[in-house]
Amino acid sequence: MQDKNGKIRKDNTDTRRAELIAATLRIIARDGVKAATVRQITQEANVTQGLVRYYFQSKDELIAAAYESYMSGLVRAADDASKGEGGASERLAKFIEASLQAPVTGRDTVAIWAGFFELLLHDEAMIASHKRGYDSLRLHLKSLIADVLAEQGRSATEAELRRLSIAGNAILDGLWMEGGALPEAFHDGELVLVGLESFGALLKTDLCSFQKSLPRS
Amino acid sequence: MQDKNGKIRKDNTDTRRAELIAATLRIIARDGVKAATVRQITQEANVTQGLVRYYFQSKDELIAAAYESYMSGLVRAADDASKGEGGASERLAKFIEASLQAPVTGRDTVAIWAGFFELLLHDEAMIASHKRGYDSLRLHLKSLIADVLAEQGRSATEAELRRLSIAGNAILDGLWMEGGALPEAFHDGELVLVGLESFGALLKTDLCSFQKSLPRS
């Protein structure tokens, strides 16, 4: 793509845009938002810096597009993880596993998230986008939890469900973040095990039996 | 302090240093790390910009000092919260409450944390400092949990204690972060209630009875 012969140049519009976004995310993951300058991004994407103005009205627009791309990837990953055909408990377990394993949990993903989180706290426009993504993930988790309770013939008020989904989301967020910030502080599979145990305690059911590869306890 | 008569100027060394650090934290909380420039910081502290070079070898050193100050404040707050004379369960409940209420949970505290988190992910020196603070908080929580179990005559292996403390810490981190990022998404006391319920489920005991002001469920 980066060659100077320039043979493959047809219908590059979407490709180039996506490349710029991907390069932005790569730099934020590797070196942080501070390093995500127009020059660094275009260099990473093997294009010249004028290009960013051709595809985006401003750098802020590129950053916003990168955030949207990142966030929708997370939401999609969450959907995929729990779309299997198993029972409710198994689907929840899969969702938890996927949330606490690579590539969702991983230094890069967490580093990108950290960069955007710092940005959105001080940006009204981004905070709305964040709220949408957060609500989407929490409501997804909420319906998974509701399914598990229904599967076991148990009932819960809407308020209880809400609190369970908030707590569950907090567990995933917290473990995910710690795993990303201090990857070497946890051994393989430990975060998944803690996540399954904690959700099990929260919902008073067993989820650990669904774990694929049990680590040595 | 900022008057031009300059009467009170004795032994200002520590004061000025602390003022610069406080100004740094205020700006990071309000406008993010990007806004924390030497000029903004010194203006916020009502001094000229040369001063920062007198007290700190570089801006990075000021940032690092601000992080240390912030982190030690968090650790101290955690210690204070659970140093009462009640039983183990009550002390744990107090710790949870304190962790999920102002001033620990609050936009400013979370915003400062977010700024530093983004920085430390890409800074070897800061990540060591972070690990120390994180370990300190988690070990504190671990001993609180151990006390609760001991109080009830229950036993737990070291590995179980470790996982419980990781999970508990994740719950606090997750709730704390969500409360800071989306303060209006939760009503008063909701985060504390979720925290107490979740820890109760995790430890298979009741902690909600210790909550001071019960919100309407």
Add this chain to the structure above:
DNA sequence: TATAAATTTATACAACTGTATTATTTTGGG
């Protein structure tokens, strides 16, 4: 009060930022 040290302030500068402008190359239909 006189004076040297400590503290505070002002100015200068090179490097880097986002963006605007201009030039070059590539593409597709006649």
Add this chain to the structure above:
DNA sequence: CCCAAAATAATACAGTTGTATAAATTTATA
């Protein structure tokens, strides 16, 4: 093959950054 339009690239510029340096002020001691 030609040529307007689309796509890509190169250069210029004003503003901001961290920091270095020099000047001014305050403090403590004799």
